[in-house]
Amino acid sequence: MSIHPTLLKIFNVLSLMAVTSTAAIFGRDVFKAYSHPHLLQVDIWGYGAPILVTLLVVGFPIAQWFDSAHDVIVEAVSWHFAVSNLVVSFWIFCWYQGWMVLSEVAIVLNFILVWRVYTKMRVFTATNLLTYASIHVAFSVYSSVAWIDIFQNFFAAFTDETSSNPFIVALALGSLLTLTGLGWYQAELSRDPDSWSAATIIFSIYAIVYYQSEQEDPARSIIVLGLIALGFLFNSFARRGIRNIEIIRGRDDIISNDERRGLLG
Template sequence: MPLHPALLKTLNLLTYIGAVSTIVYNRKFITEELAQRPNYLSNSPVGYIIPAINWFLLGGFTLVQWLDFAHDVVVEAMDWNLFVSNILIASWVLSWVHDWLVVGQILLVINAVLIWRLYVKMRVFTATNLLDYAFVHVSFSLYTGLVWLDVFQNFFAAFTNKDGGPDSWAAI
């Protein structure tokens, strides 16, 4: 296997672990922060179950990507998009920890465009088996929708007042 695909797959795996670790490590903070900014999804079981299923499927993808049937999708369609997306997601979580919600919004928009491009390029490839369908096609279809939902929710969190504090524009 040439260096490029092996390096790409390894970095996909490592950055996935980094993104999930960042989310898990800061879960208590994220839960408390979302409680201060209530909406229809953030404090419901659906708001936790669907992203958890998606991260499970993406974790399965990081293992399935090493199989022969996924090679073309990873190298030609995903290229470096997933690697960069995982870094952006970890950075977005850290921007929330530091209360840089506008920066987080910018990171999310960049990530959403990146994942959307990945999804469009990936649709050219058809699923060849159940693993390919579940861990490659379904996981990124779900991920694309969730990232755009995060953009929408983060927009309102970033640009509305928090009880007792300044709005985002005054904080900048």
């Protein structure tokens, strides 16, 4: 979409103000909805990454006005960040209203938008620390947290506080297999696979085990399932590594054959 750069940057600032205002207005009442088993407890694991994302993204409205960040803002970030902020505002409102299934739809849409930014901005090289921290690092961390948001919101949408039967384990199975599939796809087809895919899956497994620590059997099942999921992900990275080694060896063979070839062919 072609948008005048100045208008785009102003829209980025206004959308960030909108999501901040929404969180301030509805945030206190949203905490009442945390009776849902969202699986991220009130500790450093539950709030450390979101706080880091917030600190980094706050620097984004400043970094975007520098000339060095012009290309990555206009061509890579484009309208995705502004629309993402509006979607997050709607997501907060859904929690306030108790529309948990609709909130899952919103958070999946936000993940697509953030992932789109992350994949497009990797071709741009940061020329200063502010651009690197507020744009490249910010969206890299944000994209990994978006995976966790999908995962925990899934449980909040489709379970309740009294759920203590094997159905939760079935939901965990479906969620982790989905994460495994996404991680495998990303590792196999992306030109630049990242370690945060595996880290996010580990984070999600930890959250489930922590939440269900008093239920021995489900926790044991989740651990086994998590090892299987990580095995699939490791396999995809290993296959990519082997393929890269084969490519390098193929190039060496071509060079060796050229060196052995006679001057007259």
